[in-house]
Every structure is written in C-alpha cells, then in structure tokens.
Amino acid sequence: MTEVHLPPWVLQLVLWLMLAIGVALLLVIGVARVTRRRRTGQQSRELAALRDDVLEVASGDDADGAARRRLDRLPSHLFRAVMPTLIGLLSKVRGAPARAMVSILVAHGAVTLAQVDLTARSGSRRAQAAWMLGLMRHTRSVPRVLPLLQDRDRGAAVTAARALGMLRDPRATGPLLDALQPEAQGRGGLPSWVVVEALVGLGPGAAEEIGAALRRDDATTRAAAVLALGLGQHVSQLGAVRDLVEHEQSPIVLAAAAETVGQLGSRGDVDALVRLSGAEHPRAVRAAALRSLGEIGGVPAREVLAELLADEDPRIGDLAAEQLCRLGGPGREVLHGVRGNDAAMASARYGLLIDALRHDRPLETA
Amino acid sequence: MTGPTVLVADDDEDIRDLVAFKLETAGYAVEAVTDGDQAWARAQEVRPDLAILDVMMPGLSGLDVLRKIRADEGLADTRVILLTARAREVDVDAGFSTGADDYIVKPFSPRELIHRVAVLLGGGSRQ
Numbered sequence: 001m002t003e004v005h006l007p008p009w010v011l012q013l014v015l016w017l018m019l020a021i022g023v024a025l026l027l028v029i030g031v032a033r034v035t036r037r038r039r040t041g042q043q044s045r046e047l048a049a050l051r052d053d054v055l056e057v058a059s060g061d062d063a064d065g066a067a068r069r070r071l072d073r074l075p076s077h078l079f080r081a082v083m084p085t086l087i088g089l090l091s092k093v094r095g096a097p098a099r100a101m102v103s104i105l106v107a108h109g110a111v112t113l114a115q116v117d118l119t120a121r122s123g124s125r126r127a128q129a130a131w132m133l134g135l136m137r138h139t140r141s142v143p144r145v146l147p148l149l150q151d152r153d154r155g156a157a158v159t160a161a162r163a164l165g166m167l168r169d170p171r172a173t174g175p176l177l178d179a180l181q182p183e184a185q186g187r188g189g190l191p192s193w194v195v196v197e198a199l200v201g202l203g204p205g206a207a208e209e210i211g212a213a214l215r216r217d218d219a220t221t222r223a224a225a226v227l228a229l230g231l232g233q234h235v236s237q238l239g240a241v242r243d244l245v246e247h248e249q250s251p252i253v254l255a256a257a258a259e260t261v262g263q264l265g266s267r268g269d270v271d272a273l274v275r276l277s278g279a280e281h282p283r284a285v286r287a288a289a290l291r292s293l294g295e296i297g298g299v300p301a302r303e304v305l306a307e308l309l310a311d312e313d314p315r316i317g318d319l320a321a322e323q324l325c326r327l328g329g330p331g332r333e334v335l336h337g338v339r340g341n342d343a344a345m346a347s348a349r350y351g352l353l354i355d356a357l358r359h360d361r362p363l364e365t366a
Numbered sequence: 367m368t369g370p371t372v373l374v375a376d377d378d379e380d381i382r383d384l385v386a387f388k389l390e391t392a393g394y395a396v397e398a399v400t401d402g403d404q405a406w407a408r409a410q411e412v413r414p415d416l417a418i419l420d421v422m423m424p425g426l427s428g429l430d431v432l433r434k435i436r437a438d439e440g441l442a443d444t445r446v447i448l449l450t451a452r453a454r455e456v457d458v459d460a461g462f463s464t465g466a467d468d469y470i471v472k473p474f475s476p477r478e479l480i481h482r483v484a485v486l487l488g489g490g491s492r493q
Contacts, residue, residue, distance in 0.1 A: 051383070052387075055383060055384055055387040056387075058384050058476070059384055059387055059388040059391065060475075060476050060477045061387075061388065061391050088378075088380045089380050089381075091473065092378075092380070092381055092384075092451075092472045092473050092474070093384070093474065093475070093476060094473040094474065094475055095475040095477065095478075096477075097475075098473070358460070358463070359463050
C-alpha cells in the first residue's frame with residue numbers, strides 16, 4: 001500500500017476552510033433566528049390588532065363593516081394566521097356574525113380551496129374540506145360533498161355526513177340513508193348515530209323521505225330513520241311511526257320506534273306502549289317503552305308504571321320507578337305508597353334515591 | 367363608570383374573549399377565568415352580579431360552581447347563565463334544576479346573550 005504525503009500548507013488550508021465554513025454557518029443560523037424572532041414578534045403584534053377585528057365581527061358589533069373590510073383585505077400570510085380563530089368562532093356563533101365571518105372566508109377564496117381539497121389525496125384534507133363547506137353553509141357544494149359519504153377514508157366519510165347535516169339540504173337524505181349499508185368491497189356502513197345526527201340536521205324538508213325509509217327492507221335503516229323522526233320532531237310522520245310499531249318484527253327497530261313514540265306521540269299512544277312494555281319483548285324494547293310512558297305521562301301511564309315496579313326483571317322495576325319520579329309529585333306518591341312486595345319496594349327506594357341525587361333533594365324514603 | 371360585574375368562565379379562549387369583548391362593549395365590568403376552580407375562587411372574591419359559566423371545564427364543572435354559588439349566602443344575589451354546547455333536554459333540565467337563571471346553547475347569538483344578561487340584571491336591553 002502506498003502512502004500519500006500532503007504538504008503541511010494544504011492541511012492548514014483545509015483547516016482554515018473548515019473553520020470559515022463553520023463560522024459562516026453560525027452566522028447564517030444567528031441571522032435566521034433574529035429575523036424569525038422579529039417576524040414572529042411583528043406578526044403577533046399584527047395578530048393582536050387583528051384579533052380585535054375578528055372579535056368585533058364575531059360579536060356582531062361591527063355595525064359599519066369596517067373590521068370586516070380590514071379582514072377582507074388582509075394579505076394571505078396574515079389571513080392564514082387569523083383563519084383558525086375565525087373558524088373556531090364560526091362553529092360557536094350563529095346569526096348575522098356567523099354570516100359576516102363566512103363572507104370573510106369567501107373573500108379569501110376558502111370555498112374554492114375547500115372544493116378543490118374535496119378530491120385531495122390526503123383523507124384528512126378531504127375531511128377538512130367537507131367540514132369547512134359545512135361550517136360555511138355552502139349549500140351549492142352539496143353535490144360535491146355527497147360522494148365523500150362513500151370515501152375509502154372512514155374519517156372523511158363521517159365528516160362528510162356531519163357536514164351535510166350542517167348544510168341542511170334535503171337532497172342528502174337518500175345518500176345518507178344509503179351510507180348505512182356496507183359497501184360490496186368490504187367497507188362498513190357509516191355508524192348509525194352519525195347518520196341519525198345528520199338526518200336530524202336536514203330539517204323538516206327531509207321528513208317525508210325519512211318517513212318513507214321506514215318501509216325499507218334493511219332493519220338498520222328503519223331504526224336510524226325512526227330515531228331521526230323522533231329527534232327531529234317530525235310530527236307529520238307520526239302515522240308512519242305508529243304503523244311501524246304495529247307491524248315491526250325487529251327488536252332493534254321496535255326499541256327505536258318506542259323511543260320515538262315518546263317524543264312525538266300523545267296519551268292516545270299509551271296502549272301501544274303498554275303492549276311494548278310486556279314481558280314477551282326483549283329488555284331493550286321494554287325499557288324504551290317505559291321511558292316513553294314516562295315522557296307522555298298521565299294517569300294510565302302512571303298505573304302501568306306502578307304495576308311494573310314488581311316486574312320479574314329488577315332493571316325494569318328500577319326503570320319504572322325512575323319514570324314515576326319523572327311524573328313529579330303524583331309519581332313520587334305512588335312510590336311512597338308501595339307496600340307488600342319486596343321487589344316493588346326495592347325499586348321504589350331506588351327511584352326515590354336516584355331522584356334525590358339528581359335534583360339535590362333531601363332523601364325521602366319509601 | 368363601569369356597570370355591573372360579570373364573571374365569565376370558559377376554557378375556550380376564543381369564546382371567553384368573545385363574551386368578554388361583547389360585555390365590555392356593552393359597559394359591564396368583566397372578570398374572565400379559564401376553569402371551574404378559578405371561577406369559584408373569583409366568585410368569592412369579587413361577588414359578581416352575574417356569572418356566565420361553561421358547563422364542561424377543567425376542575426370544577428360549571429354545574430359544580432353553580433351549586434357552590436347557590437349554597438353560599440353571600441352570593442345569593444348572583445345570577446347565573448350556563449353557556450354550553452350540551453343541548454339535550456336532560457342537560458337543560460339539570461342546569462335549571464341546579465339553579466341556573468338561564469341556559470344558552472352554543473352556537474349562540476352574542477346579541478341574544480347580551481339581551482339576556484341585561485334582562486337578568488334588571489337593566490333592560492343595552493343594545
């Protein structure tokens with residue numbers, strides 16, 4: 001092996017060069033840090049001033065529109081800094097201030113950007129885009145958001161459903177109900193609660209189509225539809241719900257229907273609820289019927305609940321006691337008057353205890 | 367001259383700042399805090415005319431603070447508004463049962479909030 005001999009001056013030159021490069025790097029890092037600190041300081045001062053503008057718009061105090069105009073004209077780098085606050089407030093404020101905030105976002109091209117991002121490669125960007133369009137109540141984007149219900153990314157599909165609920169456009173009713181079905185390629189359907197919440201958000205315009213879904217073959221769809229009718233207070237569909245209670249076989253759907261009868265029904269529905277509270281039904285159906293009896297109230301409901309205190313299933317007895325407490329003084333009187341049956345007395349004591357805890361009342365014993 | 371004192375407790379900085387901004391613009395003196403423990407401590411110190419409490423906060427919840435206010439004779443005149451995202455009937459019922467004077471659900475209208483504050487403080491609308 002041959003040895004290479006370098007003259008000493010070459011080694012010295014290399015050392016000096018390395019030293020110079022090191023010093024230059026340190027200088028660059030130092031200058032970059034100072035510049036960044038200055039820029040951050042300047043930006044936070046600018047943001048502090050802008051935050052007042054955002055608060056003025058969000059509070060509805062921007063009567064002359066001056067704050068909104070200032071925000072409309074912001075350069076994009078500053079607007080990017082303000083945007084999270086604006087979006088955060090947009091989800092918590094309603095009325096004219098919300099509309100003003102949307103107009104600022106629109107002025108900065110947020111709708112176009114979100115529409116483009118609906119087809120982005122990243123699932124989280126697609127989800128964010130759908131959410132933004134929902135927050136901005138941009139109903140014209142509904143046809144573009146609908147395909148996301150079948151998105152391969154579960155998060156994007158769930159967010160799209162919630163965004164459609166915010167957009168309140170009845171055109172989304174059918175696609176939302178369809179999204180409950182598993183896809184042929186193996187992707188599962190959307191969770192029922194997500195679809196129910198979105199259907200409720202669609203408002204009265206969706207009532208008829210949701211009511212028609214009670215006749216679909218799939219039990220999950222019927223259950224989601226009947227829950228949405230109750231939570232959405234769609235009294236116009238009460239007849240369809242009553243039909244469902246009469247003919248339904250699936251316990252999941254029956255339990256949901258019993259819940260909805262309590263939300264929409266009247267004292268005329270007590271007989272149907274009494275039938276559903278019978279021991280031949282699964283506990284979930286009976287429990288839903290009992291809650292609805294507590295919701296509707298009246299003397300017949302009180303009498304049925306009093307009988308159920310002695311039910312063979314102690315959970316049903318306890319639930320009957322809780323519902324009697326919901327009926328106020330007359331219901332609590334029933335619990336105080338229970339005698340003779342151990343199961344009924346235990347349930348009555350439980351009901352009064354829970355009621356006292358819930359309402360910070362001194363404990364009355366049965 | 368500042369008007370009645372309002373205690374605002376919310377762990378969401380944007381909401382806290384917004385409510386404080388709106389109240390100050392309407393002429394109220396505002397004490398803003400970020401959690402339930404601070405809310406209870408400030409309530410005892412400043413004895414506010416009204417408290418606007420978020421329900422879900424770190425430490426004591428808004429309902430816990432409300433219970434403590436209602437149990438304190440020195441705060442007997444303090445009105446309480448719960449400002450929360452919890453919109454279910456059972457939540458609203460729990461709020462009023464615990465002693466809230468009013469219950470406002472988010473998303474809310476800042477203008478409506480200020481009207482309700484004014485009504486509770488007996489001064490009529492300030493807007």
